[in-house]
Amino acid sequence: MNLNEQLSITTFRNDWQKASMSLLYTYGFLNNGYENFFKKFSLTSQQYNALRILRGQYPTPVSTSFLREKMLDKMSDASRLVSRLNAKGFVTVAQNPADKRLVNIVISDKGLEILDAIDIDLYQLDGLLQGLTEQEAGVLVDLLQKVRDSIMTAEERLAAYETLTA
Structure with missing residues (x-):
C-alpha cells in the first residue's frame, strides 16, 4: 500500500x-x-530521554529549563516529567540555593541502574530501521539534517519578518 x-x-x-x-x-x-x-522498564521515551540527559551531566545538577532545552521533544512538560521521575526514585530534586525559583535535578543511583539495564537491550531499537542498509541510514541522517537546517532557516526568516512588521 x-x-x-x-x-x-x-x-x-x-x-x-x-x-x-x-x-x-x-x-x-x-x-x-x-x-x-x-x-518494559515502566518508562516513557520522554522519561528515558530526560534520564539520559541527566546521566550525561552527572553529578552536576541541572534545571528544568536546561532539561527542556536538551530534550528531543521541546514541547514536553519538563516539570511534570521530573515530578514523575522523582516519584519513581530515579532523580533527586532540591531547591536551588542561589535562586529559590529554580530546582536542581540530579539522577539518582536508582536512575543510573535503570539506564544500565536499558543499555543492555537498547540495540533492539536499531531493528526499527532494519529495512535500511547502514549506508542508507547514513544518507537518511544527512537528509534529515538538511530538513532541520531548512526549518531553522525558515523560522529565522519568519522571526526577522515579524520584527520588521511589528
Whole structure:
C-alpha cells in the first residue's frame, strides 16, 4: 500500500508536502516502537530521554529549563516529567540555593541502574530501521539534517519578518 492509500489522500500538492506527510506518518511508527520498548522498564521515551540527559551531566545538577532545552521533544512538560521521575526514585530534586525559583535535578543511583539495564537491550531499537542498509541510514541522517537546517532557516526568516512588521 502506498502513502496516498495509507493516508487516504488522493493527491499531494507537491513532493515537499508528500515528504512532510511521510515523515510525520513514519514518526508515528517509530514513536510507537520506542514507547513499547521503554514500557518494559515502566518508562516513557520522554522519561528515558530526560534520564539520559541527566546521566550525561552527572553529578552536576541541572534545571528544568536546561532539561527542556536538551530534550528531543521541546514541547514536553519538563516539570511534570521530573515530578514523575522523582516519584519513581530515579532523580533527586532540591531547591536551588542561589535562586529559590529554580530546582536542581540530579539522577539518582536508582536512575543510573535503570539506564544500565536499558543499555543492555537498547540495540533492539536499531531493528526499527532494519529495512535500511547502514549506508542508507547514513544518507537518511544527512537528509534529515538538511530538513532541520531548512526549518531553522525558515523560522529565522519568519522571526526577522515579524520584527520588521511589528
